[in-house]
Amino acid sequence: MDKIDKKIINLLQADASLPLQVLAEKVQLSTTPCWRRIQQLEAQGVITQRVALIDAAKVNLGVTVFVSVKAASHSKAWYEQFSSVVKAIPEVLDFYRLSGDVDYLLRIVVPDIQAFDRIYKHLVSQVELRDVSSSFAMEKLKSTTILPLDYI
Template sequence: MDRLDCEILRLLQKDATQSVADIAEQIGLSTTPCWRRIQSLEKQGIIDKRVVLLNPEKIGLSMTVFVQVKAAKHDSDWLKKFADHATNIEQIVEFYRMSGEYDYMLKVVVADMQAFDVFYKKLVGGIDLSDVTSSFAMEQIKYTTALPV
């Protein structure tokens, strides 16, 4: 990746709806070479996908909760079962296996405390967990999906 590729990525991360002509003009290329670069970045898997980002509050999802989970077991069967269980819960928007005291970190988006309670019962239902703790986000200071390139 060179400087032009990085600039294309920065522009697309800000607004993926920009036309190739607009991107090309901003970086000083003609449309065809710019389009070839974008296609190459997609083929290399650097551009993974293009999505629309929603405003959670505008669609009634104003509560963000970070849930930490300690595994009940550490064998591969339990790990697979928990991963399958958690990935099928739509309120979980991010899911990480962690180092440290807790084994997993989940980012959960729900409407309110009642919706979180429904989510929590679904999370702990049918799976053996050692410990679950939740932290409620009071204010979002920074949020971006743009990676530093």
């Protein structure tokens, strides 16, 4: 990956809807070589998808909840059941397995606390959990999808 690839990635991270002609001009290439580089970055799995980012509050999902989960078991069967249940909940946007005191962290978006309570009740009725702790975001101070590319 060279400087031009990094420029392409940075530009697409900021605005994936840039027309190819504009993108090519910004990285000082003609459109065909620029398009080939994008295709190669996709084939290599560097670019995994191109999406539209939506304002959650404008689609009635103004409540963000971070849920910390301590596992009831560390067996493969428990993990597969828990993972399957969580992945099937569309309100779960992020799902991480962690090191340390907490085993899993979920980021959930919902319209209100009652909607979160329904998700919580569904989750605990489907999988045995040792401990669940929920924190409601009061204010979003920073949120980005742009990855820093200084480590390439």
